[in-house]
Amino acid sequence: MDETASVPVKGNGPALAPETMKRAYKDMLLVRRFEEKAGQLYGMGLIGGFCHLYIGQEAVVVGLGLHMKQGDKSITSYRDHGQMLVAGMTPRGVMAELTGREGGYSRGKGGSMHMFSREKEFYGGHGIVGAQVALGTGLAFANKYRGTDEVAIVYFGEGASSQGQVFESFNLAALHKLPCVYVIENNRYGMGTSIERASASKDLSRNGAAWNIPGRKVDGMDVLAVHQAAQEAIAHCRAGKGPYLLEMETYRYRGHSMSDPAKYRARDEVEEMRRTRDPIETLKAEMAKWGIDPAEMKSIDDDVKAVIADAVDYAKTCPEPDPSELWTDILVEG
Amino acid sequence: MASLILMPALSPTMTEGTIARWTRNPGDAVQSGDVIAEIETDKATMEVEATEDGIFGKIIVDAGTENVAVNTPIAVLLEDGEDSSAADALLTGSSASSANVSSHNEPKADAPVAAAPAAKAIEAEKEWGPTRDITVREALRDAMAAELRRDEDVFLLGEEVAQYQGAYKVSQGLLDEFGEKRVIDTPITEHGFAGMAVGAALTGLKPIVEFMTMNFALQAVDHIINSAAKTLYMSGGQMGCPIVFRGPNGAAARVGAQHSQCFASWYAHVPGLKVVAPWSSADAKGLLRAAIRDPNPVVVLENEILYGQKFPCPEDEDFIVPIGKAKIEREGKDVTLVAFSIMVGVALEAAAKLAEEGIEAEVINLRTIRPLDTETIINSVKKTNRVVSVEEGWPVAGIGSEICTVAVEQAFDWLDAPPARVCGLDIPLPYAANLEKLALPKPDWVVDAVRKLFRD
Numbered sequence: 001m002d003e004t005a006s007v008p009v010k011g012n013g014p015a016l017a018p019e020t021m022k023r024a025y026k027d028m029l030l031v032r033r034f035e036e037k038a039g040q041l042y043g044m045g046l047i048g049g050f051c052h053l054y055i056g057q058e059a060v061v062v063g064l065g066l067h068m069k070q071g072d073k074s075i076t077s078y079r080d081h082g083q084m085l086v087a088g089m090t091p092r093g094v095m096a097e098l099t100g101r102e103g104g105y106s107r108g109k110g111g112s113m114h115m116f117s118r119e120k121e122f123y124g125g126h127g128i129v130g131a132q133v134a135l136g137t138g139l140a141f142a143n144k145y146r147g148t149d150e151v152a153i154v155y156f157g158e159g160a161s162s163q164g165q166v167f168e169s170f171n172l173a174a175l176h177k178l179p180c181v182y183v184i185e186n187n188r189y190g191m192g193t194s195i196e197r198a199s200a201s202k203d204l205s206r207n208g209a210a211w212n213i214p215g216r217k218v219d220g221m222d223v224l225a226v227h228q229a230a231q232e233a234i235a236h237c238r239a240g241k242g243p244y245l246l247e248m249e250t251y252r253y254r255g256h257s258m259s260d261p262a263k264y265r266a267r268d269e270v271e272e273m274r275r276t277r278d279p280i281e282t283l284k285a286e287m288a289k290w291g292i293d294p295a296e297m298k299s300i301d302d303d304v305k306a307v308i309a310d311a312v313d314y315a316k317t318c319p320e321p322d323p324s325e326l327w328t329d330i331l332v333e334g
Numbered sequence: 335m336a337s338l339i340l341m342p343a344l345s346p347t348m349t350e351g352t353i354a355r356w357t358r359n360p361g362d363a364v365q366s367g368d369v370i371a372e373i374e375t376d377k378a379t380m381e382v383e384a385t386e387d388g389i390f391g392k393i394i395v396d397a398g399t400e401n402v403a404v405n406t407p408i409a410v411l412l413e414d415g416e417d418s419s420a421a422d423a424l425l426t427g428s429s430a431s432s433a434n435v436s437s438h439n440e441p442k443a444d445a446p447v448a449a450a451p452a453a454k455a456i457e458a459e460k461e462w463g464p465t466r467d468i469t470v471r472e473a474l475r476d477a478m479a480a481e482l483r484r485d486e487d488v489f490l491l492g493e494e495v496a497q498y499q500g501a502y503k504v505s506q507g508l509l510d511e512f513g514e515k516r517v518i519d520t521p522i523t524e525h526g527f528a529g530m531a532v533g534a535a536l537t538g539l540k541p542i543v544e545f546m547t548m549n550f551a552l553q554a555v556d557h558i559i560n561s562a563a564k565t566l567y568m569s570g571g572q573m574g575c576p577i578v579f580r581g582p583n584g585a586a587a588r589v590g591a592q593h594s595q596c597f598a599s600w601y602a603h604v605p606g607l608k609v610v611a612p613w614s615s616a617d618a619k620g621l622l623r624a625a626i627r628d629p630n631p632v633v634v635l636e637n638e639i640l641y642g643q644k645f646p647c648p649e650d651e652d653f654i655v656p657i658g659k660a661k662i663e664r665e666g667k668d669v670t671l672v673a674f675s676i677m678v679g680v681a682l683e684a685a686a687k688l689a690e691e692g693i694e695a696e697v698i699n700l701r702t703i704r705p706l707d708t709e710t711i712i713n714s715v716k717k718t719n720r721v722v723s724v725e726e727g728w729p730v731a732g733i734g735s736e737i738c739t740v741a742v743e744q745a746f747d748w749l750d751a752p753p754a755r756v757c758g759l760d761i762p763l764p765y766a767a768n769l770e771k772l773a774l775p776k777p778d779w780v781v782d783a784v785r786k787l788f789r790d
Contacts, residue, residue: 330566
């Protein structure tokens with residue numbers, strides 16, 4: 001989206017320009033604070049149903065977002081709040097959808113798992129594991145059909161990576177050289193089943209190898225590493241060379257959904273990740289190393305906090321949808 | 335300022351739980367995300383995390399307490415610099431009902447049992463002038479060619495649609511005229527290519543997905559229903575899905591159980607879809623053109639046996655048939671026969687036989703299954719006072735069930751006999767020639783069903 005992201009700084013400077021680092025920091029913090037609040041509102045009964053938090057995985061969507069431009073499309077599963085915020089959808093609209101209010105992106109008819117923005121080219125928010133991979137391949141198909149250099153970023157978890165339609169999609173994308181960046185967010189657990197117990201493929205970045213789809217394994221806890229990989233993958237797709245596969249090694253701190261007792265992993269494992277690999281703390285350290293004033297970071301913290309507080313206020317006070325909404329948007333009229 | 339920590343709901347259905355233990359003590363500093371307690375419900379043990387940074391101030395509900403209702407204050411969180419007096423002040427000062435949960439209003443909207451939205455009133459069908467006899471196959475091909483010419487966003491994809499010219503030769507000549515960008519052969523992967531087409535449609539392109547037969551669409555049914563039909567609603571009206579899913583439906587001839595079934599009732603069940611089932615060449619051409627232009631997902635149920643049959647079709651270049659409007663193929667005053675697809679022919683043959691007995695049957699060709707043209711059905715039933723539905727599919731929860739219900743609900747006082755159904759037998763379709771013949775509706779079944787209505 002901005003030029004600075006793709007211009008490497010000369011000499012021994014940081015991997016990202018300071019302004020871009022600040023933007024990445026702000027975006028990651030926005031997602032983190034948003035999700036913390038969502039968890040809190042869920043506990044208060046203001047958010048219902050299923051609610052899957054993105055906490056821990058922020059570097060993935062933020063790092064890719066640095067290289068997206070106007071017209072690029074994205075699509076993901078039900079763990080979608082982070083993708084929406086990075087696509088530029090407002091925290092107010094997303095939070096109000098979570099609380100099921102008329103000011104939500106889907107006017108309260110979608111909920112946590114089903115939000116979309118035509119304007120921001122965000123195509124959902126899909127509740128069926130793996131479905132977004134075939135749909136996202138269609139977004140890339142549309143880009144190519146229209147002859148643009150726009151790309152589609154298609155996010156899915158390692159749990160979805162064994163779905164049959166994922167491999168059908170790889171085949172179609174490779175056959176038609178579709179501009180599709182497949183991003184496997186490998187957070188190690190598909191609900192409660194570890195990747196070792198679910199996939200015989202030990203290197204998911206090679207899952208497209210049969211179709212010659214280039215793949216790369218990336219430290220998804222490090223936004224600088226994600227940025228570099230995203231730059232390469234997106235450039236590959238823009239150049240018309242076909243799909244690209246990124247396996248992001250990441251980690252979710254919270255349960256699969258809010259109702260996850262988390263008995264399938266040791267508490268120490270979670271604690272260890274938070275202490276040593278946290279994407280926000282890692283970037284903060286990098287920023288400090290390159291002389292970014294802590295006061296500036298504090299001011300970003302405060303800004304984000306205010307934005308989230310405003311979103312929460314809005315989502316709590318916005319009215320519920322009118323009962324007449326039951327019968328709208330079933331078919332396009334005319 | 336000090337704040338209350340409330341008993342959280344940790345699952346969609348949790349209303350209360352037991353505080354198994356506190357993992358922090360009053361005075362401890364906590365950060366957002368730190369585990370502060372463990373809660374047990376009848377389903378699981380779960381951890382409660384702090385959602386704000388601060389000092390863990392005071393425990394209100396002790397460990398071991400059972401049946402603690404969701405949203406009950408269970409502890410106090412202090413800000414840096416506050417002491418426990420702030421917690422006490424908070425507890426005495428407020429009624430501790432800060433959860434601010436909005437009241438959930440019961441919906442007061444009218445909730446009709448009938449399907450919604452009903453078919454919009456459509457003006458009387460236009461006279462289209464001179465006709466020419468063409469096969470249903472040619473009609474379908476002509477419809478696609480006309481729409482491919484008319485709109486650059488329309489494209490066709492499916493197995494064998496391009497180089498092979500269509501497994502049933504429906505797409506004959508289209509590759510030559512429109513090229514491989516717009517007439518696309520796919521691998522035999524219905525789930526993947528249907529999903530890809532739906533994704534393209536969400537961006538505004540207008541794919542026509544050909545399934546070699548509708549039986550294979552079962553592999554893709556998740557995308558037809560969950561992705562195509564529901565996205566408009568789930569997106570609050572932002573994202574429509576202008577797509578056509580088409581292919582031969584129902585029994586062909588001796589191809590066995592997996593290749594012989596009618597899906598009309600399956601798709602008709604789904605809000606967000608439109609479903610059409612042409613019988614004649616004019617139906618096929620007019621309805622398919624309307625389906626391609628429709629901004630919604632439309633399932634077009636064709637019939638392999640009809641592909642080779644010739645019917646008169648208007649020559650007018652603008653010829654189109656509105657979705658949602660049934661057609662009276664034969665007028666009569668004694669009984670209404672409601673049919674669709676190949677069964678329209680069966681109903682017409684039955685009507686001819688009944689005429690020899692002095693019974694004048696009115697034959698309605700539904701053309702659209704969803705939204706159902708109940709107005710045409712009910713007007714006819716009010717005239718004839720008897721109704722028999724005729725379909726090739728299975729009886730249980732079939733289209734006939736819907737027709738009979740509509741007749742009873744909306745024309746009960748006009749009925750002189752109970753509505754009746756003629757359906758395919760409730761069995762997987764057998765292969766043997768004699769058995770297959772015994773399993774599918776034929777004119778005599780319809781004649782018998784009508785005679786029964788007059789016997790009592």
